Amino acid sequence: MGSGVWSTDVYDAADRYRRSTGRSAFAYSDSGARTVHPQLDPRGAVRESRDSAEHPESISIAVLFDVTGSMRDVPRVLQTKLPKLLGLLLRKSYARDPQIMFGAIGDATCDRVPLQIGQFESDNRMDDDLGRIVLEGGGGGQMTESYELALYFMARHTEIDCFAKRGRRGYLFVIGDELAYDRVKAREVRNIIGDDLHEDIPLRRIVSEVRRRYDTYFLVPHGAGHAGNPKVLSFWRDLLGQNALELDDPAAVCETIALTVGLGEDAIDLDAGLADLAEVGSTVTASVSNALAPVARGGRVLSTWGLPGTLQGDDRISRL
Amino acid sequence: MTHVLVADLGFGDAGKGTVVDWLCATGVQGRPVAAVVRYNGGGQAGHSVVLPDGREHVFAQFGSGTLRGVHTHLSRFMVVDPLALAVEADHLATLGVRDPFRLLTVDGDALLATPYHRAANQAREIARGAHRHGSCGKGVGETVAYSLAHPADAPRVSDARTPAVLGDKLRLLRQRLEEELGPLGGPPVDATVRAFAAFGSRVTIVSPGFLGHLLGVGPVVFEGAQGVLLDEWHGFHPYTTWSTTTFANAETLLAEAGYAGTATRLGVLRIVTTRHGAGPLVTEDPSLPFVDPHNPTNRWQGRFRFGHFDAVAHRYALEVAGGVDGIALTHLDLAGPALRFCEAYDWTDRIVPGRRGDLARQELLTRRLLRTTPRYAGPPVDWPQAVSRALRVPVVVTSHGPTATDKQVLRPNWAARVRRAAAA
Numbered sequence: 026m027g028s029g030v031w032s033t034d035v036y037d038a039a040d041r042y043r044r045s046t047g048r049s050a051f052a053y054s055d056s057g058a059r060t061v062h063p064q065l066d067p068r069g070a071v072r073e074s075r076d077s078a079e080h081p082e083s084i085s086i087a088v089l090f091d092v093t094g095s096m097r098d099v100p101r102v103l104q105t106k107l108p109k110l111l112g113l114l115l116r117k118s119y120a121r122d123p124q125i126m127f128g129a130i131g132d133a134t135c136d137r138v139p140l141q142i143g144q145f146e147s148d149n150r151m152d153d154d155l156g157r158i159v160l161e162g163g164g165g166g167q168m169t170e171s172y173e174l175a176l177y178f179m180a181r182h183t184e185i186d187c188f189a190k191r192g193r194r195g196y197l198f199v200i201g202d203e204l205a206y207d208r209v210k211a212r213e214v215r216n217i218i219g220d221d222l223h224e225d226i227p228l229r230r231i232v233s234e235v236r237r238r239y240d241t242y243f244l245v246p247h248g249a250g251h252a253g254n255p256k257v258l259s260f261w262r263d264l265l266g267q268n269a270l271e272l273d274d275p276a277a278v279c280e281t282i283a284l285t286v287g288l289g290e291d292a293i294d295l296d297a298g299l300a301d302l303a304e305v306g307s308t309v310t311a312s313v314s315n316a317l318a319p320v321a322r323g324g325r326v327l328s329t330w331g332l333p334g335t336l337q338g339d340d341r342i343s344r345l
Numbered sequence: 346m347t348h349v350l351v352a353d354l355g356f357g358d359a360g361k362g363t364v365v366d367w368l369c370a371t372g373v374q375g376r377p378v379a380a381v382v383r384y385n386g387g388g389q390a391g392h393s394v395v396l397p398d399g400r401e402h403v404f405a406q407f408g409s410g411t412l413r414g415v416h417t418h419l420s421r422f423m424v425v426d427p428l429a430l431a432v433e434a435d436h437l438a439t440l441g442v443r444d445p446f447r448l449l450t451v452d453g454d455a456l457l458a459t460p461y462h463r464a465a466n467q468a469r470e471i472a473r474g475a476h477r478h479g480s481c482g483k484g485v486g487e488t489v490a491y492s493l494a495h496p497a498d499a500p501r502v503s504d505a506r507t508p509a510v511l512g513d514k515l516r517l518l519r520q521r522l523e524e525e526l527g528p529l530g531g532p533p534v535d536a537t538v539r540a541f542a543a544f545g546s547r548v549t550i551v552s553p554g555f556l557g558h559l560l561g562v563g564p565v566v567f568e569g570a571q572g573v574l575l576d577e578w579h580g581f582h583p584y585t586t587w588s589t590t591t592f593a594n595a596e597t598l599l600a601e602a603g604y605a606g607t608a609t610r611l612g613v614l615r616i617v618t619t620r621h622g623a624g625p626l627v628t629e630d631p632s633l634p635f636v637d638p639h640n641p642t643n644r645w646q647g648r649f650r651f652g653h654f655d656a657v658a659h660r661y662a663l664e665v666a667g668g669v670d671g672i673a674l675t676h677l678d679l680a681g682p683a684l685r686f687c688e689a690y691d692w693t694d695r696i697v698p699g700r701r702g703d704l705a706r707q708e709l710l711t712r713r714l715l716r717t718t719p720r721y722a723g724p725p726v727d728w729p730q731a732v733s734r735a736l737r738v739p740v741v742v743t744s745h746g747p748t749a750t751d752k753q754v755l756r757p758n759w760a761a762r763v764r765r766a767a768a769a
C-alpha cells in the first residue's frame with residue numbers, strides 16, 4: 026500500500042491531458058499560418074479582466090513573450106511550461122482569483138505578426154490562446170524588438186478591475202532577450218492596433234504609464250540569443266530596476282512568475298515559496314532562487330518592488 | 346493458456362510491482378503477457394518497479410508491466426483517479442514510455458475518485474485523531490462508501506464523456522458530503538469537470554466485454570493492490586481498506602468473461618512482514634534495521650512498520666483468500682541473523698476465518714491481536730523451504746533485489762498449476 030506519490034490537482038491534470046495529445050502546442054503556427062489568429066488580433070481590441078461572482082477579487086496577470094528568431098527554442102519551452110501557471114498559483118493559494126492572459130511580441134518593423142494578444146481567463150482557456158500564437162522566427166538584426174508596442178497595448182487597451190475597483194495593480198511579465206525601440210511609433214499603432222495616434226510616445230513615458238496599472242517585470246531567459254549580452258539586462262534595469270530579472274533556465278518561468286505573484290500578493294516569502302517548489306518536486310528551485318534573490322534581498326517586497334532604477338517625474342510609483 | 350492472479354498475502358508492500366514486472370519481462374509459459382489488469386483498490390497503490398538500467402517508477406494506476414510495453418486495463422472494480430493518472434502518465438513519458446495512454450483501457454463502470462471524496466476522507470481521518478485507521482488519505486474508501494450509499498449517483502468513468510451528467514453528479518456529491526462533514530473546500534466543480542472531461546477524451550473507455558478479448562489474446566496478469574490482510578471483510582477491522590483484496594474480484598472478472606478456472610494464483614510475501622499505518626502487526630520489532638525508501642512516513646499513514654515473518658497471519662491470509670498455487674517470496678536479500686520466523690502466537694497457531702461480513706467478530710479479533718505475543722523460531726537457514734513448509738504451498742520464485750534479473754525461479758513449471766474450481 027503506497028502513499029500516493031502522484032499529486033492530484035484538477036488544473037494540473039487538465040493541462041497534462043491537454044498536452045499529452047502529442048500534437049504540437051503551437052498547432053496554429055505549425056500548420057503554416059503566418060497571420061495573426063483572429064482571437065489574438067490586437068486591432069481595435071480591448072482586453073478585460075473583470076470581477077465576477079465566482080471570482081470576486083480578480084487579479085490580472087499578463088505574460089507576453091518574444092517569439093522572434095533570437096529567442097531560438099525558448100518560446101516552445103515557454104509554451105509547454107506556461108499551462109502550469111494557473112495550477113501553481115491556485116494550488117498554493119498565491120493568488121485568490123488570478124486571471125491570466127498570454128501574448129506574443131515580434132518586431133513591427135519587419136514581422137508580419139508583431140503583436141498577438143490573448144484574453145484574460147480564470148481557467149485554462151487561455152491555453153488555447155497559447156496554441157494560436159504564431160512563432161515569427163524573424164526579427165531584425167539590430168537587437169531590438171517592438172516591446173514598446175506591447176506595453177502601449179497593455180497601458181491603453183486593457184481594463185482590469187483589480188486596479189479600477191480596488192486600486193491593486195495587476196502583473197505584467199515580458200519575456201525577451203532584446204531591447205525595446207526608443208519610442209512607440211504612431212504609424213505602427215495606427216496600422217496594428219488601429220488607434221488614431223498622431224505623435225510618437227517616448228519609451229519611458231509608456232513604461233511609466235503601464236506601470237501605474239501593472240507591476241511590470243522583464244525576464245531574460247538564458248538560452249536565448251542575446252541573453253548573455255549585458256547591454257540587454259542593463260537596458261531593462263534602467264527602465265524597471267530590480268524588476269528586470271535573469272532566468273537561468275527557461276523551464277523555470279512558471280515557478281518564477283508564480284513566486285513573484287505570491288511575493289507581491291504577500292502570500293509567501295521567498296523561502297516559503299522555494300520550499301513549496303521543493304515540495305512539489307520542482308527541479309528548477311535553484312534557478313528561481315537565483316532569479317528572485319536580488320528582489321528578495323531588497324527587504325520588504327511590497328515597498329521596494331516597482332521602484333524604477335531612475336526616479337524621475339511620474340515614475341515615482343510604489344505599491345501600497 | 347494460463348492467466349496469473351497476483352495478490353499480496355500480507356498488509357501490502359510485499360513486492361507485487363516487481364513480481365508483475367518480472368512476469369511481463371519473461372512471459373508466462375513462454376508467451377508474452379498480453380495485458381495487466383487491475384482488479385481492486387485505486388490510485389493509492391504504490392508498486393515499485395526498477396529496471397536493470399536504473400529507471401524506476403512507482404505504479405499507482407498503470408499496471409506494473411508498463412515499462413515493458415505491456416497494456417494496462419483498469420477493470421470496473423478499480424477506483425480511478427484521473428488527476429493522479431495524468432501525473433503518473435507524464436512520469437512514465439519521461440522514462441521513455443511513448444504515449445502511455447496508448448497502453449491503457451478503462452472500464453466505463455469503474456468509479457471515479459474525486460477531490461471531494463478525498464477532502465471528505467481527510468476530514469474524517471483528522472476527526473479520528475489518534476484513532477486513525479491508517480487510510481492513505483486518497484479518498485478511495487470514501488468513493489466506495491458513497492457508491493454503496495448512492496449507486497445511481499456515483500460518478501463513474503463513463504460520465505467523463507458527458508460533462509453535463511458528471512457536473513450534476515459532482516454537485517450532488519459535494520452537497521451531500523458537506524451536509525455531513527461541513528465545508529470541504531476542493532476545486533470548483535466546473536474545474537473538476539473540465540479535468541475529468543480531458544481524461545475522458547484522452548483515455549480509451551471500454552465496455553465490460555473488452556476484457557474477454559484481452560483474455561483471448563494471451564496470458565493476462567491480474568495485479569492486486571494492497572494486501573489480503575487489509576481486506577474489507579477479512580482484514581483486522583477497523584484497520585482495513587474499502588476494497589476486496591482477495592482474488593475474488595479477479596475470479597469474478599474471469600468467470601464473467603467465460604474464463605473461469607484458467608488462472609494460476611500467485612501469492613506474494615516478503616520475508617519481513619510490514620505494515621504502513623495503524624492496526625495489528627503482531628511481530629512488529631522497531632529494532633529491525635530496515636528502511637523502505639518507497640514508504641516514507643506520511644501524514645495519513647504515519648510510520649512504515651517492520652516485523653518478523655508472521656506465518657500465522659499469512660496462513661490466515663491464505664485461508665481467507667481461498668489458497669494459492671505458488672508463492673513469490675521477496676526481499677531475500679534482507680535475510681540475516683536479526684530476522685526471525687513466527688510459527689505461532691501465544692494463544693494459537695491458526696486464526697480461524699470468520700463468516701464474511703461479521704465485522705463485530707473481526708473487531709474482537711483485532712483487539713485480541715493487539716494483545717498477542719509472537720513465539721519465534723530462530724532465523725531460517727533456507728527461507729523458501731521454511732515458508733513452503735509453514736504455509737504448505739510451494740515457493741515458486743524468489744526475489745533477491747529490485748529488478749527482474751534478481752529473480753530466481755525455483756519451479757520452472759509453476760504456471761501449469763491451475764485451480765479448477767473458481768472460488769468467489
